[in-house]
Amino acid sequence: LAKTTQPISMDSYEGQEVNITCSHNNIATNDYITWYQQFPSQGPRFIIQGYKTKVTNEVASLFIPADRKSSTLSLPRVSLSDTAVYYCLVGDEGTGRRALTFGSGTRLQVQP
Amino acid sequence: DGGITQSPKYLFRKEGQNVTLSCEQNLNHDAMYWYRQDPGQGLRLIYYSQIVNDFQKGDIAEGYSVSREKKESFPLTVTSAQKNPTAFYLCASRRGPPLSEQYFGPGTRLTVT
Numbered sequence: 001l002a003k004t005t006q007p008i009s010m011d012s013y014e015g016q017e018v019n020i021t022c023s024h025n026n027i028a029t030n031d032y033i034t035w036y037q038q039f040p041s042q043g044p045r046f047i048i049q050g051y052k053t054k055v056t057n058e059v060a061s062l063f064i065p066a067d068r069k070s071s072t073l074s075l076p077r078v079s080l081s082d083t084a085v086y087y088c089l090v091g092d093e094g095t096g097r098r099a100l101t102f103g104s105g106t107r108l109q110v111q112p
Numbered sequence: 113d114g115g116i117t118q119s120p121k122y123l124f125r126k127e128g129q130n131v132t133l134s135c136e137q138n139l140n141h142d143a144m145y146w147y148r149q150d151p152g153q154g155l156r157l158i159y160y161s162q163i164v165n166d167f168q169k170g171d172i173a174e175g176y177s178v179s180r181e182k183k184e185s186f187p188l189t190v191t192s193a194q195k196n197p198t199a200f201y202l203c204a205s206r207r208g209p210p211l212s213e214q215y216f217g218p219g220t221r222l223t224v225t
Contacts (some may be wrong), residue, residue, distance in 0.1 A: 043216025
């Protein structure tokens, strides 16, 4: 399974754009990149998934360079409610043959 | 109202007792998962099942057992062989490719004393 490396924590202020980068140097050809958000004492919630280039939905954007060895989750204009842990996962979600591994994630703290 | 339910939300047991955590989904998802989360840590995979009557060990299966007799249900038993059972347990399900994100239940916080 591809190992991922993320910053342990990040701080931001309300209204700012936050970019969280994840390194996955040994990503395989069939692997997708998926990001989840988790609030305390709750299950993680899917944010976004991508394979290459850029993916955007109503809450975030995911930027993936051509070599796919890293990815960046971009949260536009964060609010206090975006304070959470964000997990980057890399794996063969497309076929479902393998279960993914959650690392320790990035703890984002948004200040007023 | 579709989703994943886990019960109970809080569970207390004495050391040496087996305990079964419930996980039910009405999303018609094929795959189901059990994770364990310790304070300040990420999720660690215990067991997963891609289809009824089949399941695979995850990274930390020792001291746990599961069954998958029905598509909707994936109960987890924490046995007395699990050395440190106190944790937050999360169940998830996944529809399958191509839109294959996992949907998580609310979790069960197990305390063993």
